[in-house]
Amino acid sequence: MGFKNASAIFQRYMDRILQDEIGKSCFVYVDDILIFGKDEKTHDEAFIRIADILIKNGLVINKDKLEFRKKSVIFLGHMIEGNKIRPLFDNREAIKNFPIPKNVEDVRQFHGIVNYYRKFIRNCSDLVEPIIRLTRKNVKFEWTEEANSNFEKLKKFLLSEIVLKQPDFNKPFYLDTDASNIGLGAILSQKHDDGLHPIAYASRKLIPAERNYSITEKEMIAALWAMEHFRYFLLGKEFILTTDHRALEALNTKGELKSARIQRWIERIQNFNFVVSYKKGKDMPHVDALNRISDNVLTVDCNVSNISDDNLELILQTHEDLVHRGSKAVYDKIKQLGNNSITLNDCYTTLRNFNTCKLYNPIKVKGMKHIQAYEPGELFAFDIIGPYEDRYIITDIDYFSRKAFADIIENRSPEEILKFLVKVYQNLPFKTLISDSAKENKSKFISLWCKDKGVKQHFTTPHHHHSNGRIERFNRTIREGINKQRKDIPLRNRVENTINSYNSTKHSVIRMSPLEALRPENQAKVKLNQFKYIIKMHRE
Template identity: 25%
Template sequence: CGLKWQCCLVYIDDVIIYSSTFEQHIQDLKQVFKALKSANLTLKTSKCHFCRRETKYLGHIITSDGVKPDPDLVKSVIDFQQPKTIRDVQSFLGLTGYYRRFRQNYAKVAEPLIKQLRFIITGNHHLQWSEDCTKSFNTLKEKLTTAPIMNTPNFEEPFILEVDACEYGLGAVLTQEYDDRKYVIAYASRTLSAIERKYGATEREALAVVWATKHFRVYIEGSKILIRSDCKALQWLRNAKDVTGRLARWAMKLSAYQIENIQYRPGKQNANADSLSRNPVSNTMDQCPQLLAIETAVNLWENTNILDEIKTEQQADVKLKNTIDQLRNNHMPIFNDKRNSYLLINDILYKVKNSNRHYNQREIGNKHLLVIPKSMQQKLLSWAHDHPSAGHGGQQKTLFRLSTRVFWDSIRKDVYDYVASCQACQQFKYNNIPLAHPLQIHTVNEPWHTIGIDIMGPFPKTARQKRFLLVIVDYFTRWIEVFSLRTTTSIDIAQILINEVFTRYGMPNFILSDNGPQFVSLLFDQFCKTLGIQQKFTANYHPQTNLTERVNRTLKPMLAIFAHEHPHSWDKEVQKLALSIRTSINETTGETPAF
């Protein structure tokens, strides 16, 4: 209905509606009620609160001044009895950790309790309570009662990101300064992996910047940013040139943000971020399952009853039924190894996967993966590979599509065998073994800075008289747009660029194309000059310098597979095929274009 992020936010079955004035709030309420009615959804009056200046939402109190902890949950922390088992410690840290962004030195205070969890790694499952633990336990309860209000961000003002790194951790504080005041938005910290601890001081500081921008991306993306650090050598990172390897990848990640300056600030003046890095929140501390958002969603498949079917088949699987019964009867070990941990949510079995947060920064913390019984594995493989939205992807793309959502023991082998035996892939796909050294492509530093365009066809004429495809690729993100055409005149191309591309993503600086008559015509040349776009052309008889040629090689066999069965309606499938490419990992960038 288009209301999300405009006047309301939704988390599962919790809806919050916000407005700038009372009159506008009444109008927003009417729109939300209308949307609920059209979806046949009802509200329970006793759980509704209308026209409030502050309200409870997801364990927080939302006010016009900012966000603070919910007193009811704070009371549950205050009333928490002194832990007697390791599980009690985990529960307490999970509950207080939910509000750790409100406390600058949370990890420092919680260290004696976190240390109890570290003993488990050495095989000691017994609680070794001490005076330090008692002091930590009482201090955490006391500090939570005086937690400060985290201010809501003002997106009209620039953000200040204060970062620091030490030998074992990273810390960051997101703030804003205006009206002669400093406003704290949030705190963050984490420990370093064993490999990251081998980095030099400058590399650790650079990692802190990359990690912090990623962590606070929802706030700072699209806004001006000032970065403060106590490392002078870090100032070169934003404009670094001729770098390779890890630093080159970091520089590319930072180029997506509007960083105005990287400012040197001595350590004594950077105490807030410095203390966080030296007392980071431990990676070994798990949040309570009730507080974790369930990321697993088989959302690309058309069967909306997939969860019910999986639930039924899990009960019928002898091996999985045993695990489910143990979880229901609480017979599982108190602290399972993370590689073997399972979880029941709504009577459906999930695998708790501890992702390597330092290998892929998009997958932070635990993920809940649907456990697929033996009887449904072939069905899942078919959906993840053969469905139009999957586009008969290769082994790695199909594995990524499944392994980020579901789990079974032999998933990697099964995916490789299934893709290798796909008759359609064998018939239509190219051999991608490179025959020569890779070409040097045009350098870009931001999304939609440079686009490549090309025309595919002619194809068999569809019922809607479509014979050609216009393929447009963003060089930075590898995002693609595909449009079916009846004719390929310069006017056709210009109209699609204006109405479907430029109005969505903005004007590019460069357009790269081959020497087709549509692109070298006087009309298209004048069109580009009027909009301030510089044209670039591929070398004669060597169109491979255009990135769209590589996309065409991927798109053409995908289209051929579906056109083989429906030759007169292939144009209706092209957007599904485009979705497949957008949601598949690009081997060059290591990310999906949709990310």
């Protein structure tokens, strides 16, 4: 008998070792790994990388369960085939044969199945409400005609051939939105030869304050929320906004709308280029009541071309000249200057990530904080690795320039650590020191020295190496450098060789060596390259 949370522990372990591949070339659920690529070459390269990671971490691949280069796969109850996703047929059969619920437990079981596939169901919350109502306290379990009718409708939906398609960026997008007294709903779709096909469904509930809005305000917030939710598909392209509320036809003429709240929303809406198409509510049954479904969206990442240095600087300068106006205003001004190579999406992405108003806010990338430094010595991180030959290696790195330091210490005592920190501080004074929460790092001996020098200490969460990722990545470089050199070379020499090589080699993010990055004339370029990297990470 094992731990009851063993699966969660293993999932966390898999997420950690495959963190650089998840979302880019694979998805992982416990011990099931789905590897994908746009063609056989990228698929095979991804497989080799992932297999190498698994082997290095002592995991065994079951060759009997491997399936290569499949055109369609079953994963987590879904059939994925080319650019289509649909519910798994076997599960739909189980729903077809599901008996009428006799008690609360049966209702919860059925609701669990429906909830898992609700992204394929229109009006899901409306349909399930009479059924789930029976699970509430102080409600007598009585299977009504309404509950039975909706029960059959839900089964019919899940047995139908509802398919979500991937986007084609050569075709225009259609965004259908709607609002009710309960929530907001949206469908992103594209027109094909056989009609409109959904790419993604999305919805959210209204918060209590929003439920007091007027009809026009609810419809407008539905449009704004949907645009921002699907912004990676819509920015920089003209799309068709379909609504059943005529007042939204005045979105681009804000003088006609007197509400200050709506005026603020319009400022955000101006980032998008769209044409409003009015349809009667009866002609939009596919959106009506999607607004009652909780957030549940299936999307596909899109790639956007890189912004050149000249264009990046032009966007930032124009933003300053316009006193920090929005991306649409910046885009319009740049067009007036005669530059047609910059898109609205370029302006939005740049100002969202490289806005001086947000300069010192940590930027989240893939759910993690991407810590940035904006001058040498602003942030330093250190760590201890080993033992190597009964000794330890202490490492230190400047977050701005990526310049690294390392030395051999006899033990992990605060005295040994402080000797190293003093030596580094004399070479490059630092303002903030990041380390793990080991007791020697928190010693009064080190804390008093930091206080005397005006250095702030920051300790990462125990057993969470991601929060000090830069030093962890450098530690890997040190380990590889030591192990790849001949063992007859003294350890100290191997460490020095690795450090010298690292500091004089071009870094992929700042696009110059750490030693070059410390030169005053290069520091503006370092900042620029750092932000370009952040923008790239957001896109990916």
